């Protein structure tokens with residue numbers, strides 16, 4: 001059964017003056033799924049998010065959110081969206097609990113609903129023992145968790161997350177991924193931007209790969225991998241590559257080594273010169289991006 005779309009973008013364009021930063025993109029976000037915009041810095045992810053939230057005007061094309069035009073969203077539709085921005089906009093001088101309560105009041109929720117939801121959300125985001133701590137005393141991971149809890153106080157149908165784990169350590173990221181997966185199980189739609197391929201691969205049902213304001217491809221992580229990079233990657237060091245594997249293998253030169261995208265590993269190994277030094281791993285979305293653009297997603 002096809003799920004109804006929560007967001008539909010048709011030939012969506014954003015211009016700043018004469019600079020076109022979103023160049024006529026088309027996508028639709030199915031209800032109850034995690035939909036990811038994957039692309040490097042400057043790809044146009046945040047700009048697209050801002051248009052979806054009605055914070056940035058659409059230059060041309062159409063953008064529908066819960067059946068309404070993003071540029072004229074009603075209060076009711078806005079209330080269905082929870083936002084987790086890239087930059088923390090928590091109030092640093094008040095406590096964790098007070099931040100949640102203040103946001104609940106902003107949504108004009110009753111005191112009993114605010115109390116009930118705050119308790120649940122502090123539990124959910126594992127912040128219970130910090131509820132009386134000032135925001136300033138929290139670690140980066142805790143702040144991000146509080147930002148997510150706060151976005152959920154209005155019980156939104158869709159949560160928009162702009163790079164939810166950028167700058168966090170691996171442990172903090174894993175905890176956030178776990179809780180986002182729970183939100184999805186609850187039936188909420190998640191829309192997230194990321195330049196981490198592991199995050200997209202782990203969380204997203206559907207991915208749009210975006211670069212320089214254009215969609216390069218879209219599909220499930222497995223579809224994208226199958227379409228562009230087969231199943232496996234062999235990273236073969238160059239100095240040891242006396243005789244290259246046959247050219248029939250799809251490949252990408254990455255400097256010191258060459259990546260080969262391979263569906264039949266036994267056949268590829270048979271093609272490799274004996275002295276070749278190589279790594280062998282399953283293909284991932286980073287490889288997809290490299291194949292689509294010739295560049296890495298993140299330049300480290």
Ligand SMILES: Nc1ncnc2c1ncn2[C@@H]1O[C@H](COP(=O)(O)OP(=O)(O)OP(=O)(O)O)[C@@H](O)[C@H]1O
Nearest residue numbers: 016019021039040041042043044045046047048195
């Ligand atoms: N207010 C603005 N005026 C002019 N150009 C802008 C403005 N906001 C964004 N841009 C440009 O639009 C392009 C897309 O930016 P955007 O922030 O959407 O990218 P992004 O994919 O979200 O990247 P990041 O991961 O860095 O947030 C960039 O080239 C950026 O410099």
